[in-house]
Amino acid sequence: MCVGLPARVMKINDGHAVIDASGAQKEISTELLSDLEPGDYVMVHAGIAIAKIGSDDMTEADEVLGTLM
Amino acid sequence: MNDRITLAHGAGGTQTAELIDRVFKAHFSNPQFTADDAAVLETEAGKLAFSTDGFIVSPAFFPGGNIGKLSICGTVNDLSCMGARPLYLSCAFVIEEGFEMAKLEEIAAAMEKTAAQAGVRIVAGDTKVAGKGQVDGLFITTTGIGRIREGVSTSGAYAKPGDKVIVSGDIGRHGCTILLARNEFGIEADVTSDCAPLWANVEAMMDTTNDIHVIRDATRGGVGTVLYEIAEQSKVGIRLNTGSIPVQDGVRGVCGMLGLEPLYLACEGRLVIFAPADKADAIVAALRACPNSENAAVIGEVTDEMPGHVILRTEIGAETMLSRPTGELLPRIC
Amino acid sequence: MSDVKEKAIEIIKNYDGPHIRMMEVCGTHTHEIFRLGVRKILPPQVELISGPGCPVCVTGPGFIDEAVWLALNKGVTICTFGDLVRVPGTEDSLATARGKGARVKVVYSPTDAADYAAEHPEEEIVFLSVGFETTTPSSCLAVKSAIDRGLKNFSLLVSNKTMPGAYNMLNGSADVFLYPGHVNAIAGNALCKKLAENGVSGVVTGFTAAEILSAIAIALTKFKEGKAFFVNAYPRVVKDEGNVQAQEITDKFMEACDTEWRGLGIIPLSGLKLRDEYADYDARRKFGIPVMKGRTNPACRCGDVLQGRCRPVDCPLFGKACTPIHPVGACMVSGEGACSAYYQYNI
Numbered sequence: 051m052c053v054g055l056p057a058r059v060m061k062i063n064d065g066h067a068v069i070d071a072s073g074a075q076k077e078i079s080t081e082l083l084s085d086l087e088p089g090d091y092v093m094v095h096a097g098i099a100i101a102k103i104g105s106d107d108m109t110e111a112d113e114v115l116g117t118l119m
Numbered sequence: 120m121n122d123r124i125t126l127a128h129g130a131g132g133t134q135t136a137e138l139i140d141r142v143f144k145a146h147f148s149n150p151q152f153t154a155d156d157a158a159v160l161e162t163e164a165g166k167l168a169f170s171t172d173g174f175i176v177s178p179a180f181f182p183g184g185n186i187g188k189l190s191i192c193g194t195v196n197d198l199s200c201m202g203a204r205p206l207y208l209s210c211a212f213v214i215e216e217g218f219e220m221a222k223l224e225e226i227a228a229a230m231e232k233t234a235a236q237a238g239v240r241i242v243a244g245d246t247k248v249a250g251k252g253q254v255d256g257l258f259i260t261t262t263g264i265g266r267i268r269e270g271v272s273t274s275g276a277y278a279k280p281g282d283k284v285i286v287s288g289d290i291g292r293h294g295c296t297i298l299l300a301r302n303e304f305g306i307e308a309d310v311t312s313d314c315a316p317l318w319a320n321v322e323a324m325m326d327t328t329n330d331i332h333v334i335r336d337a338t339r340g341g342v343g344t345v346l347y348e349i350a351e352q353s354k355v356g357i358r359l360n361t362g363s364i365p366v367q368d369g370v371r372g373v374c375g376m377l378g379l380e381p382l383y384l385a386c387e388g389r390l391v392i393f394a395p396a397d398k399a400d401a402i403v404a405a406l407r408a409c410p411n412s413e414n415a416a417v418i419g420e421v422t423d424e425m426p427g428h429v430i431l432r433t434e435i436g437a438e439t440m441l442s443r444p445t446g447e448l449l450p451r452i453c
Numbered sequence: 454m455s456d457v458k459e460k461a462i463e464i465i466k467n468y469d470g471p472h473i474r475m476m477e478v479c480g481t482h483t484h485e486i487f488r489l490g491v492r493k494i495l496p497p498q499v500e501l502i503s504g505p506g507c508p509v510c511v512t513g514p515g516f517i518d519e520a521v522w523l524a525l526n527k528g529v530t531i532c533t534f535g536d537l538v539r540v541p542g543t544e545d546s547l548a549t550a551r552g553k554g555a556r557v558k559v560v561y562s563p564t565d566a567a568d569y570a571a572e573h574p575e576e577e578i579v580f581l582s583v584g585f586e587t588t589t590p591s592s593c594l595a596v597k598s599a600i601d602r603g604l605k606n607f608s609l610l611v612s613n614k615t616m617p618g619a620y621n622m623l624n625g626s627a628d629v630f631l632y633p634g635h636v637n638a639i640a641g642n643a644l645c646k647k648l649a650e651n652g653v654s655g656v657v658t659g660f661t662a663a664e665i666l667s668a669i670a671i672a673l674t675k676f677k678e679g680k681a682f683f684v685n686a687y688p689r690v691v692k693d694e695g696n697v698q699a700q701e702i703t704d705k706f707m708e709a710c711d712t713e714w715r716g717l718g719i720i721p722l723s724g725l726k727l728r729d730e731y732a733d734y735d736a737r738r739k740f741g742i743p744v745m746k747g748r749t750n751p752a753c754r755c756g757d758v759l760q761g762r763c764r765p766v767d768c769p770l771f772g773k774a775c776t777p778i779h780p781v782g783a784c785m786v787s788g789e790g791a792c793s794a795y796y797q798y799n800i
Contacts, residue, residue: 053481053789054587054635054660054690055375074308074372079564081594082699093638093690096534096584096591097562100696101638104689107659111457111667114686115464118674304561377561378788434662435462436454437490442797 054093056103059086069094124218129248138246142224146231147241151207158242160207162266168203170194171262179222179256181300183292183312186259187226189387191233192316194263196336199321200390202273203265208234209243211260216251226257237316239263270329277332278353280423283399287320287390287412288313289365290342294384295373306376308369315388315411323409324392327401333393336386343382344444345391346429353393356425359441360432365414383444393421461666462494470677472498475669476626476761478619479633480507480789481660487794489662491669499673502626502761503794505619506633508583509536509787510759511714515747516581516612517542519737523579523610524555527740530573532566533581535559540786543748563595563609570599570607579736582609587635589613589725590699593706596727596734608736611726614712617644618723620653626761629672630655634664634687641695642685649683659687706731715749715783716756755782758791765792772796 057069057078067080069092079098080086091103104110127134144152151158172193179186190210198205210230214223234241292313299308317336324331333353335345342364350357366374366381374381388411394402399417406415422430429441454462477483483503486492492501505511517540523529524547531547538547538557547557556576560566566580582592592609599607616636623630630653632645637657645655654676658668668686675682685691703725712724727735736742749755753775754768765771765784775781777793784790 053378070372071375072372073310073368074306074376076304076306076376078562079591079594082590082696082702084698093635095635096588097564098591098594100587100590100635100699101690101692107661107663107689108455108457110659110687110689111461111663114667114684114688115457115460115670117684118464118671305565433488433490434454435458435489435491435494435666437493439488439490439493439798 054095054100056091057094059088059090059092061088062086067099069099122220124214124216124220124223124248126216126248126250129214129246135246142227143244143246146227147244149240149242151240151242153243158207160242162206165269166267168198168201168265168267169263170197171260172197174259174261175255176297177255178300179226181296181312182310183296184314185226185229186257187229188233189314190259190261191230191237191239192314192387193338194261195237195239195316195318196388198263198265199318200273200334200336201265201267202271202321202325202334203267204322205237205239205263205265205318207240207242208261208263210241211245213247213249213254213258215254215256216248218257223257233316237318268325271325271331273331273334275333275335275349275352278349278355278393278421279332280355280421281396282332282393282421283396283417284346284357284359284419284421285392285394285399285403286342286365286416286418287317287392287406288388288414289367289370290337290386290389291370291374291381291384292367293387294341295370297385299373304377306373308373310367310369310373313386313388317388317390317411320390320406320409320412323405324402327405328394328398330398331392331394331402333391335391337389337391338387339385340444341383341385342389342391343380343429343441346441347443349393350427350429354426356422356427357419357429358422358432359419359429361434363416363418365416380442382441396420455663458663458666461663461670464670465494465666465673466496468496468499468673470673472500473629473673473676474500474502474627475629475631475672476502476504476623477631477658478504478506478616478623479636480510480787482631482633482658482665483507483791483794484789485660485665487798489665491665503758503791504623504626504761505714505717505759506585507784507787507789508585508588508614509540510755510783510790511614511717512537512540512583512612512783513713513715513747514542514749515745516610517546518745518747519610519742520547520579520581521545521550521555522742522745523736523740524550524557525553528577529579529740530556530558530576531581532558532560532569532578534583536787537581537583539780540783541780563592564598567595567598567604567607570604571602574606576606578607580607580609582611582613584613585616585633585636586639587633589703589707590639593702596706596731597702599734608734608739609727610736612712613707613725614714614723615709615725618720619714620648622717622720623760624653628654629676631658631668631672632656634659634691637687637691637695639696639699642683642691642693646683649681652681654681655683657685657687657691659690716759750781753782755784758784765795768792
């Protein structure tokens with residue numbers, strides 16, 4: 051049950067944020083993260099943002115595979 | 120007249136007559152609309168299609184329509200899937216005591232509008248009123264007849280290896296809309312029901328060819344359920360190209376949030392068509408030129424391998440099976 | 454297909470090293486790997502095993518029995534993740550208990566259960582708290598929310614677990630672990646780095662096709678080099694230190710305890726329970742639930758499946774007495790269980 055949803059922060063409201071994932075929007079808790087700004091991407095799990103996302107998965111995989119060379 | 124339905128409206132006396140006149144006759148009037156025990160109809164010789172459907176959707180009003188519109192579309196589309204021009208409908212209403220008159224009028228108006236769009240006439244009806252709590256709001260049953268076009272014969276058992284599988288538009292919108300309207304998960308998205316009458320679309324397809332093997336309207340259980348039904352009935356395998364299946368962003372987002380598969384969300388205005396490969400492009404072009412099927416697409420093909428199974432080509436190029444539908448995802452979806 | 458996925462698939466297909474057992478220990482990985490058909494592109498000497506990372510699968514029948522007892526004997530409204538509803542207890546699941554009058558509500562987040570409690574002061578709410586490091590902070594936030602609002606009608610039935618004890622127990626079951634990316638997002642990489650120093654190799658793995666493929670490609674390449682290794686292949690989400698706020702809130706509300714894992718027995722200090730000062734929010738203490746051991750069907754091989762000792766098809770009940778519609782064991786019920794994934798996706 052690690053299932054996480056990448057989503058974009060639209061609005062921040064004191065410990066909560068409205069996030070958007072491919073056009074679906076929901077308010078979730080941001081109590082586990084600090085310094086979030088609208089436009090940031092977060093990983094959401096069970097209604098809570100657990101991490102900020104640094105890049106898209108293709109760029110990341112490219113860099114990670116690059117370390118093998 | 121009162122602003123709410125009462126038991127007296129269902130008793131068969133003056134108030135029933137008043138209700139029929141002011142609400143139903145006002146919206147359904149046409150030459151065959153009967154004041155007698157039954158409508159009398161004459162039709163040309165030929166094969167007829169005959170279908171019935173009950174509607175208990177909750178909530179009764181949702182983005183893109185209401186239970187009235189749905190009740191016309193459901194039966195019109197069932198007839199259309201047999202290649203039949205829908206001709207006449209009857210509707211039976213079971214209304215809960217206390218139901219708002221204004222809402223009933225709105226529903227009847229939607230039925231009138233949708234029937235006109237579909238070219239179908241409502242010729243008979245019935246109204247019953249049940250005590251408060253004995254029915255939830257309003258239930259509608261529609262029954263319809265249509266005349267099957269000469270030379271057309273469709274059935275779930277007629278899919279053949281080599282056929283292409285076509286879907287008439289993006290999937291899962293009705294189920295997604297109802298789910299959002301029930302607001303149990305605090306999710307918002309810009310999704311409306313795909314509920315629409317599709318005779319014009321079927322007619323446009325049949326103008327390109329009579330050689331269409333299967334036409335099914337995907338309702339409860341979505342497109343995925345239809346695919347499994349056809350695979351079983353026709354004893355064939357179906358290969359799906361996941362990348363070709365049209366899904367609107369909002370639907371994708373909601374499914375991602377809730378772990379749902381869009382192929383199993385209900386539709387109410389989508390056809391799944393199986394036709395020979397050389398006819399597929401013309402069918403898709405004809406559909407795309409019609410309202411309510413602008414996003415039609417070929418999504419797969421029929422194979423003689425793995426009969427009864429629906430196979431997906433995944434995003435890493437491997438093949439797996441589409442997981443089978445496992446029962447009611449959302450109750451009272453239509 | 455994109456370049457990076459193709460690149461990773463090529464590395465995988467060209468693997469010419471020795472036989473390798475890779476174990477993924479996350480229910481979501483089990484599910485995604487099946488859904489994508491990853492096993493179809495692996496060369497024959499690469500064995501991909503499913504481990505005990507599905508929190509629903511490792512929850513014993515006794516937990517379901519406790520929940521059913523609360524619902525039927527104490528009139529409690531059970532709030533739960535959807536996955537638990539059909540897991541069989543000794544006699545009833547929550548689904549069949551509904552038919553006997555139990556009130557069971559599916560929620561998306563534990564904080565939704567606390568909100569429900571606030572909106573329904575006339576009902577007693579118990580949230581069925583299961584999950585690993587990724588999910589536990591959300592249960593703790595629900596308790597915090599209840600305390601902040603002065604709710605007296607909300608408590609947790611706790612069966613949360615932690616991974617370190619499981620990794621210990623699984624030592625030797627595999628050559629390389631694909632670590633659950635979101636567990637590390639919370640807990641950080643320190644433990645996994647330490648395991649590598651002690652000879653246990655692993656790669657922190659994300660959840661998209663590109664992330665899963667690249668993690669496997671790296672695991673195979675490094676394994677050929679012959680030395681124990683640790684690689685974070687999910688750096689866009691996982692930082693070495695993890696999520697410190699999440700670690701702190703977990704530590705504030707919960708402490709380690711011994712707990713039983715379905716099919717694996719008791720793993721010391723692998724479970725969590727609410728600290729004494731939060732006893733009012735612990736359903737077991739609040740309602741005095743009798744100890745319930747729970748019984749499973751002796752033919753059910755969920756325990757062996759969870760340790761990667763057998764495949765789902767090796768269980769005598771698989772596909773016959775045990776199917777997604779009539780599950781006998783938890784591995785078939787949960788959307789992430791190995792048996793359920795195998796049944797649904799395997800050709």
